[in-house]
Amino acid sequence: MTEPDRERNPAITYRDAGVDIDAGNRLVELIKPLARATRRPGADADLGGFGGLFDLKGAGFRDPVLVSATDGVGTKLKIAIDTGQHATIGIDLVAMCVNDLVVQGAEPLFFLDYFACGKLDVETARVVVGGIADGCRQAGCALIGGETAEMPGMYQAGHYDLAGFAVGAVERGEILPRSDIHVGDxxxxxxxxxxxxxxxxxxxxxxxxxxxxxxxxxxxxxxxxxxxxxxxxxxxxxxxxxxxxxxxxxxxxxxxxxxxxxxxxxxxxxxxxxxxxxxxxxxxxxxxxxxxxxxxxxxxxxxxxxxxxxxxxxxxxxxxxxxxxxxxxxxxxxxxxxxxxxxxxxxxxxxxxxxxxxxxxxxxxxxxxxxxxx
The missing domain is CATH 3.90.650.10 (PurM-like C-terminal domain)
Structure with a gap:
């Protein structure tokens, strides 16, 4: 393509299409310290790799069974969006997953989040992930990864959605519920x-x-x-x-x-x-x-x-x-x-x-x- 052609037909970039990779990278740098603060035995909670790692032996398990749970926060999220109050919705996300793990007798080990939006607002996302990290600390699990999906046209301006995924472990002989539930308990x-x-x-x-x-x-x-x-x-x-x-x-x-x-x-x-x-x-x-x-x-x-x-x-x-x-x-x-x-x-x-x-x-x-x- 000649220079005059380029002037008449300028390149249409990913940013022009509504996806700002630089904003995503800024967010990752902002949330790295938040994730790092959730590290625990078995996970260093460093972000940036293609996958999160967890060492079960390092966490002290002998014969573990893994337990997984995934959830969201439903339309409670709409109140956070409508009012601009995003600080605690991430705690809800973690709670909905890890409380489902502990009923199996499992100790939550690590957590991953999915944040989807039409246009990424870095500050809103940082606050939300801050709540997720807070929830992980309360649960004693490591935030080892996640996904931020900027999808123009999929969400209204200012709207976003959240999903969480947690994995825990319980020793093989300690899984709940037990079979000996009797009248009088x-x-x-x-x-x-x-x-x-x-x-x-x-x-x-x-x-x-x-x-x-x-x-x-x-x-x-x-x-x-x-x-x-x-x-x-x-x-x-x-x-x-x-x-x-x-x-x-x-x-x-x-x-x-x-x-x-x-x-x-x-x-x-x-x-x-x-x-x-x-x-x-x-x-x-x-x-x-x-x-x-x-x-x-x-x-x-x-x-x-x-x-x-x-x-x-x-x-x-x-x-x-x-x-x-x-x-x-x-x-x-x-x-x-x-x-x-x-x-x-x-x-x-x-x-x-x-x-x-x-x-x-x-x-x-x-x-x-x-x-x-x-």
Whole structure:
């Protein structure tokens, strides 16, 4: 092509098409220190390679089974985008993955993230990854890699999406749930920080119906805006739960199963760890759901059954433990900073129907009492 041709037909570059490789490189340099701060035995958490490495022997495992989980944060992300409050959404991303690992008895080892957008805003992405790194530190896992995808035309201006992928390990003989869950075992609930990361399509609809702006003071949490209250990050239960498992004796200990209370609430998540021979009876009077749930129920005219199959209603994690060891497990959890509640027990299947149909033809969750709100 001659010089006049070039002037008449200038080159169309990747940047002209909407992809700024230099911006991506700037982001990588900004987040390298954030990732490095998550290093742990088995991983140096240095970014920039084609793949992340992890040394299982260096982490102290003898006969490990790997456990993986992947998740996102749903439409809670839309609140962060609409309000420009991005600092904690990365904690949610990590929490949704690592809490799913720990219910198998696994220690989270490493985490990778996927950040997709139409046009990369380096500062927004840096803040989001800062939250991811914070979540990794809380969980004790290393941020060893990720992907930033700038895809012009795929997302509205200012919008982005997140996905996370976590891998953990558990010694072969210590995988949960155990098969020896019996009638009389006790259910211990761990308090949630609020709505966590499930049910936000309904939450956003109810906020819209209420007429409240995101910046308005939250009627359910004094001193905070609606957005601030609803963006409270999902609790990461890894360290206290692993401490309880270890203190209870590992393989033959008191902790028999765990359920992460996500989409489907108590009604659908507790049955996932129960054998067909038993059911769970939960006393709703044994804990008070945070005020946000009362506001949601009132605003949406929602029944207890609907609340219990949509939201965590104040319980973010459930442990099933041997009855004689329940007090010791509660003590360990309290020492680790948790607020545990004795919320129920394992009973024979059948009885009053709940909204959750269990395995086979049994109804796996029975409720007594009614939801009460703080």
């Amino acid at each position: 006790v259910l211990i609930g761990l308090a949630s920080s609020g709505v966590h990361s499930n049910g936000y399509s309904l939450v956003r609809r109810l906020v819209k119906e209420s007429g409240l702006a995101w910046e308005a003071l939250a009627p359910f949490e004094p001193g905070k805006s609606v957005a601030e209250a609803l963006l409270a990050p999902t609790r990461i239960y890894v360290k206290p739960v692993l401490a309880a498992i270890e203190a209870a004796g590992g393989t033959d200990g008191a902790v028999k199963a765990l359920a992460h209370i996500t989409g489907g609430g108590l009604s659908e998540n507790v049955p996932r760890v129960l054998p067909e021979t038993v059911a769970a009876r939960i006393d709703l009077a044994s804990f008070a759901a945070p005020a946000v749930f009362g506001w949601l129920a009132q605003t949406g005219h929602l029944s207890d059954a609907e609340m219990l199959k949509t939201f965590n209603c104040g319980i973010g994690m459930v442990l099933i433990v041997a009855k004689g060891e329940a007090e010791a497990v509660v003590r360990t959890l309290q020492e680790a900073g948790e607020a545990p509640f004795l919320i129920g027990e394992i009973v024979p299947p059948g009885g009053a129907r709940s909204e959750a149909k269990g395995k086979g033809d049994t109804w796996a969750v029975q409720y007594t009492g009614a939801l009460r709100y703080a």
